[in-house]
Amino acid sequence: MAVSSISSAREILTGLHDVMASRAGPQAKLNRVVKIIADAMGSEVCSIYLRRDGVLELYATVGLNQSAVHVTRLALGEGLVGTIAQQVAVLNLDEATRHPEFAYRPETGEELYHSFAGVPIVRRERAIGVLCVQHAEQRAYEEVEIEAMQTVAMVLSELIGGAGLADRADSMAEGQREAGATRLGGLKIVAGMARGNAVFHQPRILIEHTVAEDIEAERTRVYSAFRKMREQIDNMTNLAEFGTAGEHQEILETYKMFAYDEGWSRRINEAIDSGLTAEAAIERVRQRTATRMREIDDPLLAERMHDLDDLANRLLRIVSGRLGTAAQLGLQEDSILIARNLGPAELLEYDRRRLKGVILEEGSLTAHVTIVARAMGVPMLGRVRDLRSTINEGDHLLLDADAASVVVRPHPAAEKAFEAKLAVRQKRRAEFAALRDVPPVTADGRRITIMMNAGLRDDVAALEATGADGIGLFRTEFQFLVSSTLPRRESQQRLYHQVLDAAGDKPVIFRTVDIGGDKALPYLRAGDDQEENPAMGWRALRLALDRTALMKTQARALLEAAAGRPLHIMFPMVSAPWEFDEAKALVENQRQWLADRKKMGPSEIHYGAMLEVPALAETLDLLLPNLDFLSIGTNDLTQFLFAADRAHPRLAERYDWLSPAILRFLRRIVRAAEAHEVPVGVCGEMGGRTLEAMALVGIGLKRLSITPAGIGPVKAMIRSLDLGKLEPVMDDLLERPPPDLRGTLSQWAEANGVSIG
Secondary structure (H helix, E strand, C coil): CCCHHHHHHHHHHHHEEEEHHHHCCCHHHHHHHHHHHHHHCCEEEEEEEEECEEEEEEEEECEEEEECCCCCCCEECCCCHHHHHHCCCCCECCHHHCCCCCCCHHHHHHHHHHEEEEEEEEECEEEEEEEEECCCCCCCCCHHHHHHHHHHHHHHHHHHHHHHHCCCCCCCCCCCCHHEEEECCEEECCEEEEEEEEEECCCCCCCCCCCCCHHHHHHHHHHHHHHHHHHHHHHHHHHHHCCCCCCCCCHHHHHHHHHCCCHHHHHHHHHHHHHCCCHHHHHHHHHHHHHHCCCCCHHHHHHHHHHHHHHHHHHHHHCCCCCCCCHHCCCCCEEEECCCCCCHHHHCCCCCCCCEEECCCCCCCCCHHHHHHHHCCCCCCEEEHHHHHHCCCCEEEEEEEECCCEEECHHHHHHHHHHHHHHHHHHHHHHHHHCCCCCCEECCCCEEEEEECCHHHHHHHHHHHHHHCCEEEECHHHHHHCCCCCCCCHHHHHHHHHHHHHHHHCCCEEECCCCCCCECCCCCCCCHHHHHHHHHCHHHHHHHCCHHHHHHHHHHHHHCCCCCCEEEECCCCCHHHHHHHHHHHHHHHHHHHHHHHHHHHHHHEEEEEEEHHHHHHHHHHHHHHHCCEEECCCCHHHHHHHHCCCCCHCCCCCCCCCHHHHHHHHHHHHHHHHHHHCCCCEEEEEHHCHHHHHHHHCCCCCCCEEEEEHHHHHHHHHCCCCCCHHHHHHHHHHHCCCCCHHHHHHHHHHHHHCCCC
16 A cells, blocks of 8 residues: 555654653563554554664564564574665565565464565664565555655664664674674875774764654754755855865865755655654655665765765754864864865864874875875875774774774774784884984985975974984975965964974975865965866966965065075976966065065075976976976876876876886986986975885985985985995886886895885
């Protein structure tokens, strides 16, 4: 018998409201519940199975033999009920016995019934039970009937969870019953090890009250939440040049599409009509959409499900009045952050003393948030699937980014193994620390300059701790990223002055502001047009030359901060010589402005350019005569050479720094710079990996600027390397590249006693 999903669900929820408010015991309540559902749906059988001690137990039924209650049990994945619970999916069958997972239980007396429909009872995204109906006639249940059952299952979840009738949802991770722990694999993004408790960047709202007292009041709450959410999305879209930090342009556009989707808001309204609260209605529609999308094996739809999930969570947070990220709410001691993805500004909001690690569903090796994590010394693991379905808020975690894994809820043996490995790692770090005052000189006596990358005032302390030769890249944009408004000149000058003071006699190369891609400034606008490819759009030097007031302010701040001492300025993402000339002229104009007013400026200025755009390599003969130094930014350069977006999770490992294409390109740049007697170095992440660093010095690079954590290992590698032996080997390998250049270099390093870890 077909029913209206709204009227049927409302009739059932009205009855459930009375049951839940009664003083009857849990068993009596569920006995009444199955009778209410069966009557409302005209069903011959209605049963509730609950997950207890890891198996599904028949807890209440109308239509099946009462003697089977608390007797019939099915393992997870066993039979139709076990399949529903394992897959958290709906089954709708006109003939149950034809399903491959059908399992007959004679004590139930269910042989009389042919059709079967079942839905999972979900709590904290896991099935804690199954609600099912059966009929003697062969019939497929209509969609409105299934929807009514799913709505009822949501309310049952509250009743069952509140009464403690089923296994706790946060104890159902796969394998925990046997091993006491779950291990998840991923992609090592930032090396390191950490222990701590899981904290979600955007905590999921747990629906506690599902049945509405006043439907119109709930509708008003949802309408208000939709207005606020749409305002937020519009503001993000209008104010963002490249999407706000952590939310790329594509996600913003998808957000906007869903936010204004009348179908989505209508379905939430219908769920409220059935008798649900605003929060429960939003969650009900989210579950319904997720169920349907799981039935379609389409990666694009899976991505869209992520977007809708994020947006539904945003709407839930608004309607429940629980706004803010974990950073704004404050971290407890020893926290490991869990997120789908993060922007660099979002990561910088967290207290570095309490944040011990980061685990992402997405993430890539060279995204800017990765660079920030390295600067903060925070281990990061990316590309970890099923985070929310496996890790719960507050779970104890052992993060081993070195091994590209995390252990969730570890047992004592896992803790002990982790401790042993951590002790070995700390001993190794102590060995590297012992090299602090030892110069990076190769075994055959050649001095390599090793500098460090920085972006925060506190990073400069690593100069002394690591023995670096200076700061080869100070990312000035970090100050802009953490500010809600454009930093004033006085604020910029104060930061640069403090950095120079802390560095003492060691050089500091300041890179002018590099924003764009996933480094967004919401207080600047790019215009009305949205960019499809922000990494290659209005960013870095292009933006600065377009917004000359921004660059003039920064130039003045740098010049005043360096009064009486040398200043090194480097311009990012130079794609043509005229861009460098124009940027240098702008700084020189500000220098003259100070001189005209009898204000002291730097004793000397050294101008450099970053080679990140491949086109610049074709005009180096025009640019090099005007340069004091050249730095190669391998992160952007590599993604442009390979046409592979470095922030795209599917392309994170699609290119290799140790490929003939990259190394040949870099060798050509090195030789051109040497011909013009211009110092050249690398300031990308490539230089911080020992094997890659070996290849770089082997093709003639004598200056590396890397993350502080990489200085010890790279220095140890250099001191164990006979460069005279390596140089001809590199020439031969690049003339006739082997199929596996990385493997060949690793074998050479091992055979020649080079310390590459």
